[in-house]
Amino acid sequence: MGTDFWKRSRSARSSGVAAAFRAPVGGVLFALEEVTSWWRSHLMWRVFFTSAVVAVVVRSAMNWCNSGKCGHFGAGGFIIWDISGGQEDYSYQELLPVAIIGVIGGLLGALFNQLTLYITKWRRTYLHKKGKRVQIFEACLISLITSTVSFVLPLLRKCSPCPELETSSGIQCPHPPGTDGNFVNFYCSKDNEYNDLATIFFNSQDDAIRNLFSAKTFHEYSAQSLITFLVMFYSLAVVTFGTAVPAGQFVPGIMIGSTYGRLVGMSVVKFYKKLNVDEGTYALLGAASFLGGSMRMTVSLCVIMVEITNNLQLLPLIMLVLLISKAVGDFFNEGLYEEQARLKGIPLLDSRPKQVMRNMNAKDACKNQKVVCLPRVSRVVDIVSVLQSNKHNGFPIVERGQNGESLVIGLILRSHLLVLLQSKVDFQNTPFPCGPGILNRHNFSDFVKPASSKGKSIDDIHLTDDELGLYLDLAPFLNPSPYIVPEDMSLAKVYNLFRQLGLRHIFVVPRPSRVVGLITRKDLLLEEDGNTATTELQSTSVRAYLNGKTAGGSAHLERPLLDSLMIGGVNT
Structure with missing residues (x-):
C-alpha cells in the first residue's frame, strides 16, 4: 500500500538526532537500531536523505550565524564537544578501569530504567486521573525544586583558587560575567577563585558537558563536588522523566555518565601516574556507558559519540564500554524506550520471541x-x-x-x-x-x-x-x-x-x-x-x-x- 511512502516517523527521528547532535550518520543508525522493530532496505535512502538535508541546512545556518547575529547557535559547527586535543592513546593497563566504567554504566542505567518505570506507573495511577492541572503543577513544583537545589548546593561549597592557565588557551579564571565556560565565580571572596560545583550548575547542559569533557583540566573539579552533582542530578533526572514537559533523556544521560566517568578518571590519574591519562577521556567513556546501560544501543551510540566529540581514536574504548554496559543492563531489565513503550501499550516487538x-x-x-x-x-x-x-x-x-x-x-x-x-x-x-x-x-x-x-x-x-x-x-x-x-x-x-x-x-x-x-x-x-x-x-x-x-x-x-x-x- 502506498501509505508507507508517507510514513515519515523514522525519517523524522533520524533527522532530529542529526540536527540536535550534528550527527547525520548516527541519526540514520539511530532510526535503524532503536526506533523500529521492522526495517525495509528502501527505507534506508529516505532516512539517509533526510539526515543529509538536515546536515546541510544546519551547517549553512551555522555559517550564516558565525557573524554573531544568532547568539550561541552559530558556534561549534557539527562538533559540539570537541576533545580531539586530549588523550590520543591508551594503554592496556587502562582496560580495567574502562571495564569498571562499563559496569557502573550498566548498573546505573538499569536502576534508572526501573525507577522511571515505577514513577511513570505511579503518575498514571494517581496524577493523570486528576486532570492536566495537576500535571502542570507537578512540572512547576519539580522546576522549583531543581532551581532551589541548584542555587543552594553551590553555596555550601568552598571556592578554590584558580589554576595556572596558559595564555594561549584563551580560558579565563574566573570567566567574565554574562558568559559561559569554565571557572564560575559564585559568591567567592577573592577575584582569583572559582566554585567548581557552580561551574557545572550555572552553565547550560551543553557547556557543562563540554567542561567535563575538556582535556588537560586536571583538578578543576573536586571529587566531593562531582559526587554531590551526580546524586542530585541523577535523582532529579529520574523524577523529571515523564513529566508534562518536552524533555528528552539523551543529554541528561550524557551529563550523568560524564560525571561519574570523570570521577573514575581522577582515580586513574592518581593510580597510573606514569601514564598519559586524561580525565576528560574518561568522562566521554562514562557518558557512553550510561547511555548504553539505559538505552541499550550500541552501533548508533558509538557513531553518535564519535561524531559529536570528533575523536575517532577512542572508538575501541567506546565500543568496549558500550558492550559491557549493555550486557550488564540486559541482565536486570530492558532498555528505557522498550520499557516505556510496553507501559504505554505500544506493540513494539523485541528482537527475539519469548x-x-x-x-x-x-x-x-x-x-x-x-x-x-x-x-x-x-x-x-x-x-x-x-x-x-x-x-x-x-x-x-x-x-x-x-x-x-x-x-x-x-x-x-x-x-x-x-x-x-x-x-x-x-x-x-x-x-x-x-x-x-x-x-x-x-x-x-x-x-x-x-x-x-x-x-x-x-x-x-x-x-x-x-x-x-x-x-x-x-x-x-x-x-x-x-x-x-x-x-x-x-x-x-x-x-x-x-x-x-x-x-x-x-x-x-x-x-x-x-x-x-x-x-x-x-x-x-x-x-x-x-x-x-x-x-x-x-x-x-x-x-x-x-x-x-x-x-x-x-x-x-x-x-x-x-x-x-x-x-x-x-x-x-
Whole structure:
C-alpha cells in the first residue's frame, strides 16, 4: 500500500538526532537500531536523505550565524564537544578501569530504567486521573525544586583558587560575567577563585558537558563536588522523566555518565601516574556507558559519540564500554524506550520471541478471541455496529460456500471502511455484488492516511436512517491475499513473521488444505540479457506462463487466494 511512502516517523527521528547532535550518520543508525522493530532496505535512502538535508541546512545556518547575529547557535559547527586535543592513546593497563566504567554504566542505567518505570506507573495511577492541572503543577513544583537545589548546593561549597592557565588557551579564571565556560565565580571572596560545583550548575547542559569533557583540566573539579552533582542530578533526572514537559533523556544521560566517568578518571590519574591519562577521556567513556546501560544501543551510540566529540581514536574504548554496559543492563531489565513503550501499550516487538512461545502454536494465541467477520455484501448499519463495538483494525471478509461454510475471501482495514462510509458513493439498494467500474469512483489518495493526523473515527461519520438501511459491496476494496498460517504453526515462527515482514494481521486457518504448487527461490530469479535488453526468467513454469499470455492465451479468472480455506482466527 502506498501509505508507507508517507510514513515519515523514522525519517523524522533520524533527522532530529542529526540536527540536535550534528550527527547525520548516527541519526540514520539511530532510526535503524532503536526506533523500529521492522526495517525495509528502501527505507534506508529516505532516512539517509533526510539526515543529509538536515546536515546541510544546519551547517549553512551555522555559517550564516558565525557573524554573531544568532547568539550561541552559530558556534561549534557539527562538533559540539570537541576533545580531539586530549588523550590520543591508551594503554592496556587502562582496560580495567574502562571495564569498571562499563559496569557502573550498566548498573546505573538499569536502576534508572526501573525507577522511571515505577514513577511513570505511579503518575498514571494517581496524577493523570486528576486532570492536566495537576500535571502542570507537578512540572512547576519539580522546576522549583531543581532551581532551589541548584542555587543552594553551590553555596555550601568552598571556592578554590584558580589554576595556572596558559595564555594561549584563551580560558579565563574566573570567566567574565554574562558568559559561559569554565571557572564560575559564585559568591567567592577573592577575584582569583572559582566554585567548581557552580561551574557545572550555572552553565547550560551543553557547556557543562563540554567542561567535563575538556582535556588537560586536571583538578578543576573536586571529587566531593562531582559526587554531590551526580546524586542530585541523577535523582532529579529520574523524577523529571515523564513529566508534562518536552524533555528528552539523551543529554541528561550524557551529563550523568560524564560525571561519574570523570570521577573514575581522577582515580586513574592518581593510580597510573606514569601514564598519559586524561580525565576528560574518561568522562566521554562514562557518558557512553550510561547511555548504553539505559538505552541499550550500541552501533548508533558509538557513531553518535564519535561524531559529536570528533575523536575517532577512542572508538575501541567506546565500543568496549558500550558492550559491557549493555550486557550488564540486559541482565536486570530492558532498555528505557522498550520499557516505556510496553507501559504505554505500544506493540513494539523485541528482537527475539519469548521462550514460552516455542511451546505454543498459533491457535493457542487466538483461541480466546472472537473473530469479527463481515459478509461480502454487508448492510451499512451492520458495518457501523461492528466498528462501534470493537477497536480491531482489520476484518475478514467471508462468503458462503456451496456447502454452507463461511469461506474467507480477503481482509479489509478499518480505515478503508471509514472512507467508504464517509464517501457514501458505494451504497446500494440491493444485497447483490456490484458490477465492474466501481473503483473509478475513488482516487487512490482517498485511502491514504495523512501523516500529520490520526485518521478518521467512526464518531466523525454521520449517517441517516435511510443510509443505514442500504448495502455495501466490500469485495472491490479488500485485500484478496492476506498472510495466512496454519493453526499448528509454532508461535515463535509467527512472531518472527510479524517482525521480519512488518505485519499487522495474520489469518490462522486449519491445517488440511489442497496444495496448488511449490515456489522455490529460483522461480523468483530474473536474468538481464544485456544484448537484447530483455528479461529471461529462470523458472520454466513462469516463462511458460508469460509465453502463453504473449501468444494470446486466456488469463485465468481472478480468484481470491483463500477461496478454499475456512477461517479459524485472525490477529487484530
